Amino acid sequence: xxxxxxxxxxxxxxxxxxxxxxxxxxxxxxxxxxxxxxxxxxxxxxxxxxxxxxxxxxxxxxxxxxxxxxxxxxxxxxxxxxxxxxxxxxxxxxxxxxxxxxxxxxxxxxxxxxxx
Amino acid sequence: xxxxxxxxxxxxxxxxxxxxxxxxxxxxxxxxxxxxxxxxxxxxxxxxxxxxxxxxxxxxxxxxxxxxxxxxxxxxxxxxxxxxxxxxxxxxxxxxxxxxxxxxxxxxxxxxxxx
Numbered sequence: 606x607x608x609x610x611x612x613x614x615x616x617x618x619x620x621x622x623x624x625x626x627x628x629x630x631x632x633x634x635x636x637x638x639x640x641x642x643x644x645x646x647x648x649x650x651x652x653x654x655x656x657x658x659x660x661x662x663x664x665x666x667x668x669x670x671x672x673x674x675x676x677x678x679x680x681x682x683x684x685x686x687x688x689x690x691x692x693x694x695x696x697x698x699x700x701x702x703x704x705x706x707x708x709x710x711x712x713x714x715x716x717x718x719x720x721x
Numbered sequence: 722x723x724x725x726x727x728x729x730x731x732x733x734x735x736x737x738x739x740x741x742x743x744x745x746x747x748x749x750x751x752x753x754x755x756x757x758x759x760x761x762x763x764x765x766x767x768x769x770x771x772x773x774x775x776x777x778x779x780x781x782x783x784x785x786x787x788x789x790x791x792x793x794x795x796x797x798x799x800x801x802x803x804x805x806x807x808x809x810x811x812x813x814x815x816x817x818x819x820x821x822x823x824x825x826x827x828x829x830x831x832x833x834x835x836x
Contacts, residue, residue, distance in 0.1 A: 609763075638822050640822070640824070640825075642827075647829060648809055648811075648829050648830035648832070649827055649828065649829040649830065650764070650811060650813070650825075650827035651827075652819070652824050652825070652826070655819055655822040655824065657822065696763065696764070700822075700823075707752065707815040707822075707823040707824070707825055708754075708766055708769065709764075709766070709825060710766075711763035711764045711765075712763055713761075713762065713763045714761075714763060
């Protein structure tokens with residue numbers, strides 16, 4: 606069965622510093638996708654970045670990059686130049702297989718606090 | 722410019738009193754999902770619609786039902802809420818491709834309190 610593990614319940618980072626949020630996954634399906642979402646205190650889940658299992662290069666999106674290590678089954682999120690507005694809950698999620706539906710399995714999340 | 726709108730944002734109900742949460746979308750996406758997120762836990766998929774086809778997760782209690790009268794709207798009905806059903810309920814749609822991925826777009830959630 607597929608599983609997402611986020612081992613850091615909470616993280617602190619100084620403003621303008623980089624931070625890495627860990628995510629490991631387990632699946633037997635060779636085709637899968639990995640997502641990171643941000644959830645501020647308001648509740649809405651905001652899509653940040655996506656990595657496909659067959660993608661050769663690590664995904665990047667502005668200040669967000671995904672450190673994808675397939676052999677280790679890890680998909681860590683790197684946030685560069687942290688801002689106060691980055692303080693939120695961050696969820697790693699996985700989709701198995703392809704198709705039109707996109708059922709995601711989420712990890713338990715990491716609460717990031719950016720300090721001035 | 723909200724694209725997935727959930728109402729109400731906050732709902733307080735009494736133990737056993739039925740509740741309906743609504744979700745509407747302006748994206749014309751054909752797939753809609755309902756997730757339950759309890760405090761400090763990961764969101765958990767309850768069910769989803771692919772167009773009018775309803776797909777229930779195996780471990781979703783019978784207490785939870787859903788309706789999708791048209792493409793734009795989807796409802797979550799909790800027939801007899803228990804204290805354990807207090808949670809944030811997140812509606813999402815998919816149909817937007819980013820880098821080949823079918824990305825979920827979420828609403829702001831409906832927070833349910835059961836007294």
